[in-house]
Amino acid sequence: MKTNLKNIGLVLLASIALVSCSNDDNDNQNSAPSAAEFANIRQTALDNLTQEFTLVAEDGATTFTSEKGVQFTIDGACLTKNGNPVTGSVAVEFVELFDAGSMLVTDKTTMGRLPNGDMGLLVSGGEFYINATQGGVELDITCPMQLLIPSTLTGGADNTMTLWDGTIDENGNLDWDEQGADPVGQNGVFVEGTALNAPYYAFFNSFGWTNVDRFYDDPRPRTTILAEAPNGYNFGNSAIYLHYDGEASTLAKLDTYNDATNQFSEHYGQIPIGLECHVIFATEEAGQWRYAIKSATIAAGDVYTFTMGETTLGTEAQLVAAINALP
Structure with missing residues (x-):
């Protein structure tokens, strides 16, 4: 009888353990947000960083100064609405991103397209979004806008920076493509002067996302890495990022997901072996951010x-601060 009781007890303990593990798994899945909830918290972060201005088209060139001290100029005489010249008041939206924390919560990473079509890390001199609307209708512009960017915001001037156009792909990733040579010579970016903190001047003639960038340069051999989120989390309701230590204005993203293996991937093989970095998991929970940050030295x-x-x-503020405090 004692043996039977002991066996029954062991069976009960095993059953409880199995139920407990099952409940943990279910709790993880139940707490996981929907894709819409994760998208909403990112949109809220972007809304929080969106600055609003107004110009009158008949006033001609109007210059605004952003919260961080970037000056941008839009010529109202160059604005069109459905192909026709614009008159009257125009609403202008402006977003400026200089730090990895803000890039993460808005999902606006610095991944640029290489000549072979792969994506590589960009070192950013600032990501900018400019849009103009009238009565809810998006406007076009026929002459270049001008940005004056204090290089003190980017760690100093860098003459190798070029302009990049941002597009959102079918998976929601912001991809950057380098602007081609301008045959008229009206667009581009350059450093004004030779001082360490000389400002950037950028000229471009389309609304949307624009970036002052160059590719991250590292001679070490490269590899591909994988990452697994907790049970119940996937590409739709979470994200995994890579912060390169020592590069405050960059943020890479593991931008593909394998449903069969439940793994995120940087599948281009562009991560330097030996890189000191931080791998970051981020998701939403009850209107807040749930996140984890791991220190790593990349191995093949x-x-x-x-x-x-x-x-x-x-x-959001706590997550941004945590990312921006990384080395």
Whole structure:
């Protein structure tokens, strides 16, 4: 009888353990947000960083100064609405991103298209979004806008920077393509002067996302890495990013997801072996951010796994601060 009771007890303990594990898995899945909820918290972050201005088209060239000190000029005489010249008041939206924390919460990373079509990390001199509307209708512009960007915001002037156009792909990633040579010579970016903190001047003639960038330069051999989110989390309701230590104005993203293996991937093989970095998991929970940050030194074929026990629940400001405090 004692043996039977002991066996029954062991069976009960095993059953409880199985139920407990199952409940943990279910709790993870139940707490996972929908894709719409994750998209909403990113949109809220972008809305929080969107600055609003107004110009009158008949006033001609109007210059605005952003919260961070960027000056941008739009010539109202060059604005068109459905192909016709614009008159009257125009609403202008402006976003400026200089730090990895703001790039993460808005999902506006610095991944540029290489000549072979792969994506590589860009070092940013600022990501900018400019849009103009009238009565809710988006406008076009027929002459270049001008940006004056203090290089103190980017760690100093860099003469190798070029202009990049941003587009959102079918997976929601912001991809950057370098602007081609301008045959008229009206567009481009250059440093004014030779001082360390000389400003950038940028000229471009289309609304949307524009970036002052160059490719990250590292001679070391490259590899592909994989990462696994907690159970119940995927590309739709979470994201995994890579912060290169020492590069405050960059943020890479593991921009593909394998449903069969439940793994995120940087599948281009562009991560330098030996790179000191931080791997970041981010998602939404009850209107806040849930995230985890792992320190790493990249080895060939690394796989990083996140668990819910490693995550922290915090506000947008707390997450931005945590990312911007990384080395």
